[in-house]
Amino acid sequence: MKMFRGLALAAAALMTSAAYAAEGEVAVFTSNNTDPFFQTIRDGADFSAEERGMATIQYVPTKPNNIVEQIAQVEGAVGREPELMIFVAIDPDALVPAIDKVNQAGIPIANIADKSYKGDFITYVGYDNFALGEIVATRMAEELGGSGKVIIIDGIKGNHTNEERLKGYKAGLAKFPDIEVLASQPANFNRLQALNVMENLLQANPQIDGVLTIVDTMGMGALDAIEGAGREGIIVASIDGIEEAVEAVRDGRMLATAEFSGFSMSCLAFDAYDRSKDGQEVPEDIILPTVLIDQANAEATLDGLRNPTCPTWDEKVGN
Amino acid sequence: MSEATRSGRDWHSAIDKLRGSEIESIFLRLAVLFVVGLFLTIATDTFLTQTNLVNLLRQASLMFLLAAGLTLVLIVGGIDLSVGANLALSACLTAGVYKATNSVPLAIATGLATGAAIGFVNSLLVAFLKLPPFLATFATLWVCQGLAFFYMSGSVIYGFPPEMRALGSGFWLGIPVPVILMTIILIFLTVFLRRSTIGHELYAIGSNATAARLSGIPVRRRLILVYVLSGLTAGFAGIVYLARVNSADAGVGEPLLLPVIAVVLIGGASLYGGRGSAIGTLSGALILTAVLNGMNLLAIDSNLQPMAAGLVVLLALALEAVSKKHQRKK
Structure with missing residues (x-):
């Protein structure tokens, strides 16, 4: 259903003119449709957006990990003026000019999972x-x-x-x-x-x-x-x-x-946005704690994977 | 004498000539395979062992299954770029139907039907709309890939029962099941191409489609046949893939497309049509698999492996070019 909503929004976007300020819209950029890891990022973004009464538009290159396509997608999304962008960089350097355009338009953007070397982000969320x-x-x-x-x-x-x-x-x-x-x-x-x-x-x-x-x-x-x-x-x-x-x-x-949870990365990117909107300090890099999964915590981890919820800021970032 | 019968004779004699060079070219490929094998036998003490050879055959069999129908398409002078995406979509639908119904026969039938249906669409585009096969199958590649993405929406389906997994990882009389499947298809295709009239007609179409049509070969129907068979073997390869790795996701096809085309071309088929054989494609699959296997056995540095694989493929192709030059001088 989420996909249908995304498609419907995309279709609506084509029909209305560009530069239309979409209230509560979150543009999510992931690298491909093939690696299930990115689906966990999209799921986490959908979950977090829904919690806040926002709606996501998912941008995924049709050709997996295609840099040129992602550049076009980011530039295209700028015209829609979404409230927030969640961004996985397919390439650490190549997307920088596109991110400059996002920054110039003043659209808040958070970088998660794969890092972009330059650009003005709310924060970067990832693992070590x-x-x-x-x-x-x-x-x-x-x-x-x-x-x-x-x-x-x-x-x-x-x-x-x-x-x-x-x-x-x-x-x-x-x-x-x-x-x-x-x-x-x-x-x-x-x-x-x-x-x-x-x-x-x-x-x-x-x-x-x-x-x-x-x-x-x-x-x-x-x-x-x-x-x-x-x-x-x-x-x-x-x-x-x-x-x-x-x-x-x-x-x-x-x-x-x-643990390498795309779901949690998305959640914390939303939390960081909330905090920056309220004028609170947000760390430049949010590195999620390293969690080993062995027999001791496997069952609990499985429960979390099957019914994912967002971790709290205090639990993962502190203060 | 009508023009039709004259050109008819032409293609019969052309086929005879072709088969002579075809046999030489198959020997050449077996020679390359033998050299690679000999090198690895000397360089490692594990290559020439029963279990390793069983591994090698099993790893090559999946490639061969995917390449089998594609070989026919290249013989008629076409190309099928959709085989990888076809494999992915067929594997995903097979997996999905199994999870929904718990019925292995129904799941397998779904995979085969999906593969054949994609092949049928390709055949209509190529035989009736006369689209260039490269573009037609490039388009169906994207359609299949998109359907697989949409159907799976980023998920993975895993965990299949032993009777289904047997197709990819089981044994029968000590021989891996996919190797048996490969052998059956190899024999069937070889007899079909060498002994049947239709098989001969495929070479004629690939050598000169206009002459073939003038001499009364139903070109359209033959094109439908080869594209459907290509789709069918790709769908079947999807089922075997699923059975072997116990998992399906939408991305499984893309990494296989270029290697499978390489396998058919190393096997002696030509992008210009009129050439290719089942045994050649098998040797192509074995050469590529033996190189990858050998690099693991020798523990070659990860960074060097793509280059090493490329060099061996070049060597195989250079050998053929040199031998062709030699043939022409004779």
Whole structure:
């Protein structure tokens, strides 16, 4: 239904003239329609907007992660003069000129998840990907008793999130001198490729004690390969906290994952807007706390994923 | 002698010539595969093991299933850019129907019907509206992709029963089920292309569509057949994909489109039509899969992997170019 509303609003936008000040309208920019992570951002924005009696318009490039399309979408949205913009930068540099136009028009804009290097934002809301990697890797090393052979399955080279999490993984493992990283191989954030890569790595390495994947979807692929090959005693851990992975953690198939909630990012961006509107101080960067998900909190996390609600400002930001 | 029968003879002799070079080109591909295999056998002690070869075949089988119908489309001189999006939409609808009804047969029928229907639309655009296949299937790519986005609205459907997953990750007599499916389709396609009149007509259409029509080949009906088959195998590949990874989302097709076209072209098909074979496409799928498999076994640096894969593909193509030059000199 939300989608229909978005379409109806978009159609209305085409019929009315540009530069029409839309009361209570929130323009939400996400990178693609394929990665479920961005759906959690859109859901969080819809939820937060509804709480405030506002309505969202979702802008998603038809071609996933298309920079040119996002630039056009941002520039187009400026003409509608929405009350607020929630913005995920597909590219940290390329969107800066479009953001300048938003700033010139005086439209409040919050940056979440993927950062834009420049531009005047209410705030940036995100996670510390390095810390997420480090906490998961540390948990795995401890589970292995401080020694063992570990494989890392990489996403896309050069992707900021990928590199930060990878560094975090390596830093976490480096604290344990008896942990050996056997291989770090790429699977492009893709479940099928992770499955294939893991099948191949199982062949190449007679002894594997742990597997770390950069995102949960790759973790699910790796888990499938390990279970399909019937190899026992390999621990898998990852990052993102998607429902399927948290279920696997609860069922003891996976050791751990870490929260990376698009829903919460959206919520806090709205909170930050409320505060700035009231003239309160808003931090330049809101870095959400690093939360490890293992068997201890998997059930509670699942409840939260299935019936998501916004965290409170005090809980996540403080003061 | 009427013009029609004269050109008819022409295409029969052209086919004979083509089949001679076709066989040479298949040997060449098997040679490339053998060289890659030999290198990996020497460089690693894990490549030439039963389990690794089983892995390799299973990984290649999904590519082959997706590429099978596309090979026919390239033989008639067309292209089907919608196969990836078709796979995605078919997988998503199969997943959705299973979750709604808990019926595996109904879910599978949905996937096959979706694939074939997309192929049928392509065939109407190409055979009746005479749209260039590149543009027609580019448009259906977007339509399918959009439908998949709309249907899934950013979600993932996961968790399927063992009887469904068997299609992608099961074994029968110790052989992975997708490999058996691949073998059946390989044999069927090879017999179809080599032994049947219709198969020969496809090459004739790809070599010279006007001559083919003048010599009495029902070009339109043949075009419908190949595009429907391409859609059908893409839909089937969607089901096998779902069964293999236990999950479906709207984005699964896009990363497969360029590799699958590469597989068919490495396999000896030509964008200009008239060339291609099932066994060639299989060797294309095996070459690409063996390269990816080998890079994992050798633990090649992540940063270098795209380049290494590109170089091997170039090597395979360069070998063919050199051998063609050599043939012409003879």
